[in-house]
Amino acid sequence: MPRANKRACVASRQPSAGAAADANPRGGDRGLLSVRRAATSRQPRSRQADDDDGTWFPDEIILFIFASFLDLADLVRCAATCRRWRRLVSSEAAFICRNRTPQWPGNDRFLPPVVAGFFHQRDDEEPRFLSTPAACRRFPALGAPPPLSALVEDGSSVDLDSCRIVASRNGLLVAELRRGKNNRALKLCVCNPMSGERHVLPPLSGKDGVGHYACTVLTADECQHDDGTSSITPPSLSSFRVVVVYSRRTFTATRRYSSADGSWGAEAKVDDAHVGKKAMGLMRNGVVARGGRVAYWLAGETVFGMHLDTLVATSPMKVPWSEEREVLDSDNSTLLGTTRKGKLFAVQLRRPFRVELGKRIETIELSVLTLSNNGAGYAGYGGAYVGRIAKWEEKFKIRVDQFLPDGALTTKVKLQWFCEKSGLVFFNVSGWYVGDPGQRRSDVYALSFGTRSIQKVATNGGGKIYGYEMDQAAYLASLSH
Known part of the structure; x- marks a missing residue:
């Protein structure tokens, strides 16, 4: 280019x-x-x-x-x-x-400072923003954790008090406005907590309604491809596209919303996809790889991917599993991530043990694994997937328990969110502490892939966590002081 x-x-x-x-x-x-x-x-x-x-x-x-x-x-x-x-x-x-000339695939450096913090949500409460210690120094006026509605513009058509965050990427949040149990109408709102902007998308209702779905958002800098070409020229820096994947009776479907057009595109079939409604309901924590060309979601033990340019599904892959290691929480033990060069990897929490003087000593460990080949053979998942058995190779591991306070009696660890640009993983550690057995806590920690270190970022942070990274323009603007 x-x-x-x-x-x-x-x-x-x-x-x-x-x-x-x-x-x-x-x-x-x-x-x-x-x-x-x-x-x-x-x-x-x-x-x-x-x-x-x-x-x-x-x-x-x-x-x-x-x-x-x-x-x-x-x-x-x-x-x-x-x-x-x-x-x-x-x-x-x-x-x-x-x-700026697109730099992807570029180098493999993560930038932890782009993380502003995370949105924390308990049950049906409104998401509230909690900044990291580093972000607190950059935004000293940010006192008590504000709710999402305090960071975006007012609008009579938007009720963020009961929303649910479904995607968070590159400075944008996608929130689903609550719907009834049997209501298939889907109403999404795209927010930029840095600038305060919000966009309410036209609802998908009636015959266009969807049940369980997976979602991600693409920003302007991802419209450029790795070969320097561009399929869509973004009209402005704030342009975005929302991608939704869902199940129909006989096929897997997808639709896209373009901020440039202000409307949803036509429903399209995802070729080579075999995603049942059960698996679709389990999909979470989507990541985008290869410079915006492929989106991946995790459903139980299976990775589902879709080529965003051709709408062809990738071969479903099983996530890594080790029989000799006890996984801490099967529903929250694995996250998908991408390197800065756009390569897919998996992060998994495990509890290996060692024997010293005849005594079993358990540890908590976080492993980072990458695909070493395309796999061989196939395996089913709950009757919903026929997936490729991929071979994963462990790149490095780090002990989590050595970063926990002395006397911590850990009962559960949950991986919550991977931040693509900064290389940070947010996770919860729940348990009691020696000397204060009556107090159960769920603290939030962040693992940095750049430094391979773990830092505590919040106390009593139970519930769901959604990492939030600033977009590039907002991050550069924040460097003024």
């Missing part, structure tokens, strides 16, 4: 991200970026002379270089170099990201 034309880039330069957000009526006074602007608006701004970097290049030339030749990690390093570059990266984040 040819580099962006300098004259075109300079001519198309728009107002800064902060100015654009302030001028945008959709959620202008809401969102995490608004919280940050409110916290820093009283701070004196540096004068232009104070951020001189010693070069004679005008801002337009530097922005052209930023947008044409640097990936996200490079831009972060540039922002840390001097005041002028930090000002350009943060204030012109939207321009840089809109004109």
Whole structure:
């Protein structure tokens, strides 16, 4: 793909991200970026002379270089170099990201700072946002955990008090507005908690209604393919597509919503798919691999994938299993993930044991496994799948129990969410603590694939957890201070 034309880039330069957000009526006074602007608006701004970097290049030339030749990690390093570059990266984040040459497959570096935190939901309560310790330093004005409705714009047609999050990727949340037990009408809302924007999608009702389904969302930077071509040119940085997969009586179907068109596309059949209603109801935690070309979901012990460009299903694969190791929680012991190069892997919690002086000592271990081949042979799953038996190879493992507090009596561990860009895995550890046997806790921890370390991020965080990563423009804009 040819580099962006300098004259075109300079001519198309728009107002800064902060100015654009302030001028945008959709959620202008809401969102995490608004919280940050409110916290820093009283701070004196540096004068232009104070951020001189010693070069004679005008801002337009530097922005052209930023947008044409640097990936996200490079831009972060540039922002840390001097005041002028930090000002350009943060204030012109939207321009840089809109004109940036696609870097996928790029390098294999994860960026933990893009994680703002996670949304936590108990039973039928509204999801509430909890920031990580690192994000708290970036957003100091974020006090008590706000509900989702406080971060997105008001709308009489949206009731987020009883919503259910079904997807979270690249700064966007997809929430299902509650429906009755026998109601097949599907109403989704796409929210950007950073900017405060929200989009209510037209409902799928009547003959278009669906039962159990799987869902994911694709953002503008995933419209570009790894060979430099693009099947769809995104009209703006905020464009997105929602993909829904569900079961019909005799086939597996899919539909797509495009923000550019403002409507759902026609229902299409997924070729080579054998997904029953039971398995569809088990699907969770979708990930997108190969630069937006393939989406994967986990259903019980089976991985289901769909090529998003051809609507052909991948061969269903069984997740790794080890008979000599006791899995902690069969429903929450495995997550799917992707490397920064778009390769699929699995994360699994296990409880191996060792014998010392005739005494059995149990440990808690997290293993990361990748596919070593395409597998051989087939296996069924509950009468719903006929899946390929894939061969998984363990890349590394880490002991979880060594990061837990002394005296922790762990009873259950649940893998909750994998964050694709940062390489963080959120999981719950439930149990009691020696010295305080009457208190049962469910703390939230995060494993970083970049550092292969585990950190506690929240206390008493039971329920469901949905990791939230900032989109690229919001992340770069947050580097201003």
